[in-house]
Amino acid sequence: MTTPPPAAFTAAHPFDAAHPHAIAVYCSDGRFTQSVEELLAHLGHARLDTVTTPGGPAVLNHMSAAYADADVNTRAATFLIRAHHITEAVLLAHEGCGYYRAKRPSDSPEMILARQLDDLRHAAKALRRATPALNVHLYYARVAAGVVCFDPVALEKPRT
Ligand SMILES: [Zn+2]
Structure with missing residues (x-):
């Protein structure tokens, strides 16, 4: 076994060459990252x-x-799902998402929540259209008493 050349930093976590079977699609907001993981x-x-x-x-x-952004991101996720033979997808939205606040500054929190739930379901449909065997799970993350709680979201909008 050859000794690797010296590096500025070497991660302790061993590399696993096998691809994971799951993909997560979620917001970049780092306040939620560890809880999502x-x-x-x-x-x-x-x-x-x-x-x-x-x-x-x-x-x-x-x-x-x-349109162009939705197309690029759907194709990016679909590429990973197909190339890595992914069978499970977890899609997450979160409370207080700055993306929605910036896009919809005059919308109430209730309107934004409804939009987020629609987007989760739409994204699930887009991924399953491209890869029908994919199992998709949806979650909404909210903050309560200083921790992040996750509520499952039904794939189909409940009839009221
Ligand atoms: Zn966000």
Whole structure:
């Protein structure tokens, strides 16, 4: 075994050449990152492919993002799913998302929540259209008593 050349930093975590079987699509907002990773580990996904962009699943829906952006992000996620034979996808939105506040400054928190839930479902449909065998799980993250709580979101909008 040859000794690797000296590096400025060497990670302790061993490299695993096998691709994970799951992908997570969520917002870049670093206030939620560790909690999201904790949820995903709890769901059995210690390793993941990720698509993290401001707004998370919002950028897979042309109703919330520009057409070109929605196209690029949907194709990016679809590439990973196909190339890495991914079978599970977890899509997450979060409370107080700056992407929505910037895009919809006059919307109430209730209107933004409704938009986020629509975007989650739209993103799920877009990914399943491209890869029909994909299992998709949706979550909404909110802050309560200083911790992040996750509520599952139904794939279909409940009839009221
Ligand atoms: Zn966000």
